[in-house]
Amino acid sequence: MMTTMMSTLFRSLLAAWILLPASALFAQDVAIDQLDPEMAVAKKTVDGLDWYDVTQWGVEGRILPDQKREQWFDRFPASAKGEVTSNVWSLSRDSAGMMVRFKTDATEIHVHYKLKKSRLAMPHMPATGVSGVDLYARDGAGNWRWVQVTRPSSQEMKVKIVGDLAEGMREYAAYLPLYNGVEFMSIGVKPGSHFEGLAPRPKPIVFYGTSITHGACASRPGMVHTAILGRRMDMPVVNLGFSGNGRMDKEVGDYLTQIDAAAFVIDCLPNMGPADVTAKCIPLIKQLRAAHPSTPIILVEDRRNTNDWILPARQAHHTKNHAALKAAHASLVADGVTGLHYITGDTLYGDDSEGATDGSHASDLGFMRQAMQFEPILRGALGEGR
Numbered sequence: 001m002m003t004t005m006m007s008t009l010f011r012s013l014l015a016a017w018i019l020l021p022a023s024a025l026f027a028q029d030v031a032i033d034q035l036d037p038e039m040a041v042a043k044k045t046v047d048g049l050d051w052y053d054v055t056q057w058g059v060e061g062r063i064l065p066d067q068k069r070e071q072w073f074d075r076f077p078a079s080a081k082g083e084v085t086s087n088v089w090s091l092s093r094d095s096a097g098m099m100v101r102f103k104t105d106a107t108e109i110h111v112h113y114k115l116k117k118s119r120l121a122m123p124h125m126p127a128t129g130v131s132g133v134d135l136y137a138r139d140g141a142g143n144w145r146w147v148q149v150t151r152p153s154s155q156e157m158k159v160k161i162v163g164d165l166a167e168g169m170r171e172y173a174a175y176l177p178l179y180n181g182v183e184f185m186s187i188g189v190k191p192g193s194h195f196e197g198l199a200p201r202p203k204p205i206v207f208y209g210t211s212i213t214h215g216a217c218a219s220r221p222g223m224v225h226t227a228i229l230g231r232r233m234d235m236p237v238v239n240l241g242f243s244g245n246g247r248m249d250k251e252v253g254d255y256l257t258q259i260d261a262a263a264f265v266i267d268c269l270p271n272m273g274p275a276d277v278t279a280k281c282i283p284l285i286k287q288l289r290a291a292h293p294s295t296p297i298i299l300v301e302d303r304r305n306t307n308d309w310i311l312p313a314r315q316a317h318h319t320k321n322h323a324a325l326k327a328a329h330a331s332l333v334a335d336g337v338t339g340l341h342y343i344t345g346d347t348l349y350g351d352d353s354e355g356a357t358d359g360s361h362a363s364d365l366g367f368m369r370q371a372m373q374f375e376p377i378l379r380g381a382l383g384e385g386r
Contacts, residue, residue: 017310043195049110049188050195054100057197059176061098062203063259071116072180073098075192075240076255089244096214097207097226097239100186101198103171109135110164110188112176114156123181124357125217128150130272133185134175134222135161136231142286144173144231149220152177169194173231175222179243204236205229205378206259209267210250212303213241216361223364226281229373229378236260246271248280250287257291263381264288264295264372269302269321269345270360278325282332289337296381299347301325303370305360306353318345341381348373 043050055072058065067077076084076092084092093116098305103315111133121127128134131152136144148162161174176182189195207213207226215224230237238259240252246268256264266284269277281299288297308315322345327344348370349355355366362370 001379002227015185026101026329030385044186048191048192051112051186052102052195053184053186054197055184057100057102058200059098059100060158060200061096061176061238062200063206063238063240063255065200071181071183073185075178079365080255083254086264088242088249088252091214091242091245092240093181094179094214094270095182096178096221096237096241097224097237098182099173099227100174100185100187100202100232101171101173103169103196103198104189104193105167105169106166106193106195106289107165107167107191108160108190109165109172110158111150111185113185114183115152115177120152120155120180122179122217123324124361128217128220129218130179131177131217132220133157133177134159134220135174135225135227136222137176138171142224146222147172147219149222170282175227176216178221178224180294191281201236203260203262205233205263205265206236206238206261207240207265207267208246208248208256209241209265209300210246210270210363211241211243212270212360213239213246213267214243215239215241216243217357217363218367219364222265225367225374227368228368229374232371232375233378241297244271247276248284250280250283253284253287256288259293261295262291263298263378263380265298265300267300269300269325272302272321272323273317274320277321277328281325281328285328285332285337285340289339296339296341297341298326298341298377298381299329300343300374302313303345303348303362303366306349306356306366307359309353322346339381341377343374 039119043052064077070078074093077259081089115131120131122130130148132150134149135147137147139145150157150159182223226239248268304318305314321370349366350369355369357363
């Protein structure tokens, strides 16, 4: 009798399975935790909230994730210590450009994170940019829209980023601090809320640059031009900006060559002079091209300081720097290096002297203007504009 019942049940289940449409069997948008409970992100319930450790599914902007690190949120693996300069190593401990994605239907979102440094702000850059976590979400049309940013007041923050959210499942992106490091970070939602961590996407646009690339002086982490471009192009990005120390170093190039990038953007001129550009640009580009024969490489002239119109020496410096990069680019092309693209710097911040916080470092306006000038070149380089 039991055997007959089991046989009948098996035939019923098999018939139901056969009748399922293929789209239901092989749907690509079914969350992995629904198919395999062992793949679900573990939660820790504390203070009436379910907490999810972002390291369980990963953050974008963290290169070479399989290599050992001194701390999980470092931008460079531990092997870079002693290879890159001590300044670059120290700056690589900042979480600039890192972004974690997740889906939830929660109506309020909390974050718990601890910063590496007690200095939460700088004289010309607010704590929201230096040490904040900046939250975005996709709207009904799939566009990224700003939601809220934390307002850091201590080295360890455990706060509700936002509440009273409209009901519904949506995708979120949380940008990590620009000029501070992170020791740990978890996202909290009310029990009963659906939560799904989204793994980092492959083939990022990789930016190697200076304090401007690093994020000075954005009011929020999501307002750096690298982040703006990531949202506009709906692509992952890597931010390897090193404040005062983006100098086309071969040792940094050794790590760039290990990244499976969609494109490389080399934006180091604000930390270099014409002689340095002449000496270091061609070797770095040839180093990249040897490792990545067809990956687009974009060279960027330095922005002009917004007050260089009244500072003749500064104006002359920019002009000479631009000429040196143009000459390096021409030499590379003459040597048969292909896949090169070029962004001019004269109006990266605009032409009205309003795009910087201190003449050198971009304001949010300056970052938006940069993104608008970078975007068509990047799209063209990636084949989207052809």
